[in-house]
Ligand SMILES: *[C@@H]1O[C@H](CO)[C@@H](O)[C@H](O)[C@H]1NC(C)=O
Ligand SMILES: *[C@@H]1O[C@H](CO)[C@@H](O)[C@H](O)[C@H]1NC(C)=O
């Protein structure tokens with residue numbers, strides 16, 4: 001009798017721990033492969049906000065053109081550490097002036113390209129499942145800022161990492177992708193982008209220009225942040241920033 005009691009108690013414990021393990025595993029898998037049940041609805045551009053509530057009224061834009069330049073792997077200390085930022089003299093004067101804001105942000109894993117672009121454009125929490133999808137990037141269906149720009153009739157030009165083109169295949173007015181597959185390529189990935197910047201600043205027909213430079217990231221991957229190639233790459237980026245700011249501030253409609 002006594003023995004039976006004991007063994008049935010053990011069975012009970014086994015049962016509970018098995019159940020706990022099972023529930024725990026399900027919760028882990030749910031978190032790890034979290035599928036986003038995000039809405040595929042899109043907000044209506046401007047009109048909705050304007051009608052409903054005056055305090056939400058969208059003000060007319062203060063600028064006619066926007067350039068969004070992504071320099072992949074540009075660390076925060078590259079901009080604030082005096083020894084490094086001296087390679088970016090123009091950017092340094094911008095930062096010490098009044099019109100520039102240096103804003104460090106902490107990113108969540110996974111820090112691979114596609115989930116990060118999604119986070120930038122959608123404001124979405126990334127998930128690990130995106131790593132799996134990173135190499136077969138698929139079109140982004142959820143609402144995002146590029147789509148809203150497109151709906152508002154803005155012409156978007158894009159140059160850089162071709163992941164953007166896979167995510168937003170029909171939003172760009174003009175574009176050219178560079179392939180991020182060859183990590184050993186430090187020069188051509190950026191040359192191909194800058195070449196197009198030079199062309200675009202002679203055109204006046206676009207509203208938004210998005211650039212994604214990969215060279216610095218490639219150097220970082222292969223040689224680390226102390227690489228001797230970094231200073232010259234930062235100088236190259238500085239020259240592009242200089243060119244763009246010069247163009248935008250002299251731009252006349
Ligand atoms: C408009 O929105 C603001 C902020 O959400 C709110 O305080 C205000 O009461 C709203 N006004 C109307 C008329 O709904
Ligand atoms: C920045 O703005 C402040 C206050 O408006 C002014 O005193 C200062 O001279 C400005 N600095 C530069 C570098 O323009």
Ligand SMILES: *[C@@H]1O[C@H](CO)[C@@H](O)[C@H](O)[C@H]1NC(C)=O
Pocket residue numbers: 177178179185188189192
């Ligand atoms: C850069 O552009 C050239 C010419 O269009 C192309 O052949 C080459 O593959 C491009 N390089 C990269 C890294 O995309």
